[in-house]
Amino acid sequence: MEKISVAVRFRPPNPAAAAAADPSPAVAGDREWRIDDTRVTLLHRSAGPVPGASFAFDHVFDRAATNERVYGTVVRDLIGAVVDGFNATAFAYGQTSSGKTFTMNGSDADPGIIPRAVRDVFDAVGQTDDREFLVRVSYMEIYNEDINDLLTIEDQKLQIKESLERGVYVAGLREEIVNNSEQVFELLQLGEANRHFGETNMNARSSRSHTIFRMVIESSAKNQIDNGDPIRVSVLNLVDLAGSERNHKTGTEGVRLNEAGHINKSLLMLGNVINKLSENGKQRGHIPYRDSKLTRILQPALGGNAKTSIICTAAPEEMHIEETRGTLKFASRAKCVSNCAQVNEILTDAALLKRQKREIEELRKKLQGSHSEGLEQVVLKLRNDMHKSELERDRLAMELEEERKLRMSLEHHLIEQQKKLDGLDNTGMSGDQFTDSTQLDSLKTPDSKYIPDGFVARRSRYSNDVEFSPIPENLGTTADEDLWTRLNKGCVTDLDMLEMTPGLKREASLLEDATSGAPLEEPTDARCQRLEKECNSDRQQLEESNMRCAALEKERDLLRDENKSLQQELSDSKREANRLVAEKQELAGQLDTERQKMEELKQDIQVVTQAFLQREGHLTSLYAKSKAIMENCKPSQFATQP
Numbered sequence: 001m002e003k004i005s006v007a008v009r010f011r012p013p014n015p016a017a018a019a020a021a022d023p024s025p026a027v028a029g030d031r032e033w034r035i036d037d038t039r040v041t042l043l044h045r046s047a048g049p050v051p052g053a054s055f056a057f058d059h060v061f062d063r064a065a066t067n068e069r070v071y072g073t074v075v076r077d078l079i080g081a082v083v084d085g086f087n088a089t090a091f092a093y094g095q096t097s098s099g100k101t102f103t104m105n106g107s108d109a110d111p112g113i114i115p116r117a118v119r120d121v122f123d124a125v126g127q128t129d130d131r132e133f134l135v136r137v138s139y140m141e142i143y144n145e146d147i148n149d150l151l152t153i154e155d156q157k158l159q160i161k162e163s164l165e166r167g168v169y170v171a172g173l174r175e176e177i178v179n180n181s182e183q184v185f186e187l188l189q190l191g192e193a194n195r196h197f198g199e200t201n202m203n204a205r206s207s208r209s210h211t212i213f214r215m216v217i218e219s220s221a222k223n224q225i226d227n228g229d230p231i232r233v234s235v236l237n238l239v240d241l242a243g244s245e246r247n248h249k250t251g252t253e254g255v256r257l258n259e260a261g262h263i264n265k266s267l268l269m270l271g272n273v274i275n276k277l278s279e280n281g282k283q284r285g286h287i288p289y290r291d292s293k294l295t296r297i298l299q300p301a302l303g304g305n306a307k308t309s310i311i312c313t314a315a316p317e318e319m320h321i322e323e324t325r326g327t328l329k330f331a332s333r334a335k336c337v338s339n340c341a342q343v344n345e346i347l348t349d350a351a352l353l354k355r356q357k358r359e360i361e362e363l364r365k366k367l368q369g370s371h372s373e374g375l376e377q378v379v380l381k382l383r384n385d386m387h388k389s390e391l392e393r394d395r396l397a398m399e400l401e402e403e404r405k406l407r408m409s410l411e412h413h414l415i416e417q418q419k420k421l422d423g424l425d426n427t428g429m430s431g432d433q434f435t436d437s438t439q440l441d442s443l444k445t446p447d448s449k450y451i452p453d454g455f456v457a458r459r460s461r462y463s464n465d466v467e468f469s470p471i472p473e474n475l476g477t478t479a480d481e482d483l484w485t486r487l488n489k490g491c492v493t494d495l496d497m498l499e500m501t502p503g504l505k506r507e508a509s510l511l512e513d514a515t516s517g518a519p520l521e522e523p524t525d526a527r528c529q530r531l532e533k534e535c536n537s538d539r540q541q542l543e544e545s546n547m548r549c550a551a552l553e554k555e556r557d558l559l560r561d562e563n564k565s566l567q568q569e570l571s572d573s574k575r576e577a578n579r580l581v582a583e584k585q586e587l588a589g590q591l592d593t594e595r596q597k598m599e600e601l602k603q604d605i606q607v608v609t610q611a612f613l614q615r616e617g618h619l620t621s622l623y624a625k626s627k628a629i630m631e632n633c634k635p636s637q638f639a640t641q642p
């Protein structure tokens with residue numbers, strides 16, 4: 001979507017016309033238009049800007065602007081687009097005598113938009129080496145709601161028609177093929193002579209009709225018409241509208257009054273279309289293009305498939321302030337209208353057939369292409385990778401489990417060793433020696449009660465062994481609270497639990513001779529050292545096992561991530577494979593349709609060939625008959641001669 005480009009152009013003041021139209025000094029006021037870069041503001045000379053009378057546009061030109069500048073700013077880009085295949089329209093809108101015809105046609109010294117556009121079209125055509133062009137022109141006017149061909153005096157009151165291929169067109173309008181700008185200027189001159197002008201109070205040569213000068217530009221790639229390249233057909237409309245007018249100012253009556261009625265009515269319709277188009281989508285509703293011939297012909301330029309520029313011309317005199325304000329309001333609304341221009345391409349039958357063949361070939365290639373097979377291989381490879389990674393993951397999980405078991409048994413063993421050590425320590429220690437809080441913590445029983453400033457002793461597993469038990473031999477498996485407190489110097493424990501703690505037998509390996517079965521007396525220090533050594537080696541093993549475990553866990557996490565990404569890749573590939581299958585099916589469908597079309601075309605060709613042969617047979621027999629008659633005639637002629 002592209003907004004219509006809107007420019008406003010103020011002509012130089014025309015004192016003579018102003019005086020003629022309204023000489024009364026009472027009307028003279030102190031208002032004037034201030035023109036900035038892109039803004040027009042109505043000012044009270046004494047009181048500053050008039051509220052609600054400031055308008056912004058794409059371009060604003062003051063009296064000093066030449067046609068060359070206006071064309072260069074507003075229209076030149078359209079010409080390039082038209083030669084490239086886009087439709088384009090430029091039109092001048094404004095009150096009577098504001099400078100529309102001057103802007104479109106210009107003068108000898110400063111040619112207007114039409115002659116400049118014509119020259120630029122041919123320049124652009126000449127510079128486009130890779131395409132061949134065919135340029136046609138037509139020139140029409142809408143006078144009193146009748147469409148007249150300005151290039152001929154015969155064909156008048158033409159009808160607007162609409163077809164799928166051509167869209168809206170004027171039936172019977174003469175289109176001249178032209179090769180250079182000079183030919184166009186000659187045709188324009190002819191058209192100007194046929195155009196309706198008339199004298200009014202405001203303009204000695206006032207346009208009494210809307211004129212539409214049209215260039216149709218057709219192009220195709222050089223030497224490639226039959227190779228399936230489309231033909232581009234674009235239309236350039238250059239429109240000079242008749243000016244809106246107030247009858248009391250123009251002094252119209254009779255024919256002029258009738259003309260003015262039609263002019264004002266069709267401009268009103270144009271305003272309605274612009275108003276509707278400027279509303280936002282939901283409120284817009286029906287666009288009344290059919291209400292006038294002007295809007296019907298300009299339909300593509302108004303919200304349709306064309307690039308459009310509007311030049312609104314305005315008179316600077318204070319007496320025209322209300323008309324100028326109306327023009328500026330129209331221009332503001334036109335600024336909100338968007339068009340949607342596209343390159344216009346059409347295909348000849350031969351080009352269509354070639355293009356279809358090419359498409360079939362491409363489809364076939366696509367079908368045979370290795371793309372989908374390659375993808376299937378990728379999917380297979382991914383599946384294999386995933387399977388491998390799953391096996392690896394299971395193997396690691398098993399290793400991890402074994403390692404965990406080993407660690408647990410080591411821990412267990414370590415605890416056992418620690419317990420043995422504790423037992424040994426307890427035998428050589430008095431209650432006074434329990435000073436380290438960590439030692440105390442390790443000796444807590446599950447049922448111990450905490451006493452501040454005291455500690456809870458755990459009954460040694462060797463409590464039944466005379467040498468190692470902290471409790472005197474005669475105490476047996478029961479203890480009385482006082483004695484326990486005394487023995488432990490303030491350490492209190494649950495005596496019920498103590499009673500229930502099973503006494504452990506001494507370990508045979510440690511305390512008995514393997515051969516005799518008699519208990520051995522291993523020195524305490526040596527035993528202690530041996531156990532500590534064992535303990536240290538267990539600890540080391542445990543640390544190593546922990547490290548292995550951590551490494552395995554890390555590896556497992558990595559594998560899990562890899563597995564996840566492989567699964568993701570697999571599902572992506574599956575999706576892609578499904579898409580390709582669908583595409584393949586669709587292509588196969590298209591191929592079938594194209595084959596069917598080819599069959600139909602072949603049948604058509606057969607029918608035409610048969611008809612041709614039949615006709616040829618007729619012609620041959622006709623020729624033979626005529627020849628025979630001729631030959632029969634000759635002798636009889638000779639026979640009648642004396």
Ligand SMILES: Nc1ncnc2c1ncn2[C@@H]1O[C@H](COP(=O)(O)OP(=O)(O)OP(=O)(O)O)[C@@H](O)[C@H]1O
Nearest residue numbers: 011012096097098099100101102203206207242243
């Ligand atoms: N920018 C300009 N510079 C110089 N002269 C101008 C300019 N614009 C208009 N004029 C002059 O003003 C007069 C009226 O201009 P023109 O005929 O172009 O008006 P118009 O809008 O086409 O009027 P109408 O709607 O009645 O046909 C002409 O004499 C024209 O030469």
